[in-house]
Amino acid sequence: MKKQKQLSVSAIENGTVIDHIPAHSLFNVINILGLDNYTNQITFGTNLDSKLLGKKAIVKIADKYFENADINKISLVAPSAKLNIIKGYEVVEKKEVELPQMVEGIIRCVNPKCITNNDRVKQKFTIESKEEVSLRCHYCEKITDQGHFEFV
């Protein structure tokens, strides 16, 4: 029996495809990008088989192209995500996400005594380790690691 190679999510004419999202991170990606506020047509599938991830999710946003700074935020939860830029049903560009130098907002600082948890100050982190996806708080200098990510 021929192995199903087609994705279960239909093609878009123009827009961005975000592939190789770990299935459990799908809704974090949606929240980070604020997709629930979009009026564009969006399709997604989850718990699809993936050689790379076991179970993956895929999101297709029609008529939307992202700035690198915005799309790179999802690398916190989907470091191996792959972007396909679609124009006229064709993949015109493939991109990978990479951890930005600084992360603002998105994640709560793990330290309850940090000023970001005690006053009106937005979270700000530098990348402590790309491999482990750990963040160092710009203010209190403590490290928040991937296992303790809590989304704001």
Next chain:
Amino acid sequence: MKSKSLVSITDFTKEEYIKILDLAEEFEKNPNQKLLEGFVVATLFFEPSTRTRLSFESAINRLGGRVIGFTEAGTSSVSKGETLKDTIMTVANYSDLIVMRNPIEGSARFASEVSRVPIINAGDGANQHPTQTLLDLYSIRKTQGTLNNLNIVMVGDLKYGRTVHSLLMALTHFNPTFTFISPAELRMPMEYKLYLDKLGIKYNEQTDLAEYIKHADIVYMTRVQKERFSDPIEYEKVKNAYILKNKMLDGSKDNMRVLHPLPRVNEINEDVDPNPKAYYFTQALNGVYTRMAIMCYILGLKK
């Protein structure tokens, strides 16, 4: 353009630290230089600290400056719910420099970003206390004649001790050898040991205080607090193991000095005080000169 703030020990370069220590030495020789005449310095202490605050205020007064501020959050609008940003922006209008102690970590970094005058961090929770580190460095240099290649023994609460972490970071510029003496529960955290490994700096961890004093140039004592132990019985077992007694200083090097950030509770026995190697009170005095140097350097009054 606003001058640089001093928030974390890593904010300044090694050269800048040495410059500040040199300035402190000048101030020790001649403390009453009226460099801050006409300046107003705000000391905002959101939690009490007699020693650090009085040290700063003495320094400011000796330099001819004037002090405004508060000594606990309850006497300011913070108790009405005012944000730190509003407090800092308001006080920056009343002063040329702000010295702040605040139990919230990261508060000094944030203050330095919203204030139009420089901020000196006098302690933000368990995070940084850079002026303590500088006065520790000054004390070490003064008593040893150098900061290089010293044998530094750190004793007590090495896990939560903000002063030992900061001093460790500062000393890495000077090729030290460290001995860490603490109860097992309060060992120096892995992140610092890994950092020393990365820099090729030697250290060893021990539990017997008396044994390792002999080789030390500096013995830096810190308090072992009961609150830090998850098991109070464990605390009871070890609480007396890290107390320095005068007898233990027999056989130590002539140049060895005992330092302590103070306040001490019982970890340095009072029988040590008359020993010429007990340096902790002079260390506190050095705080005045060091803070003079820091303030004048930051305000560009001394280069």
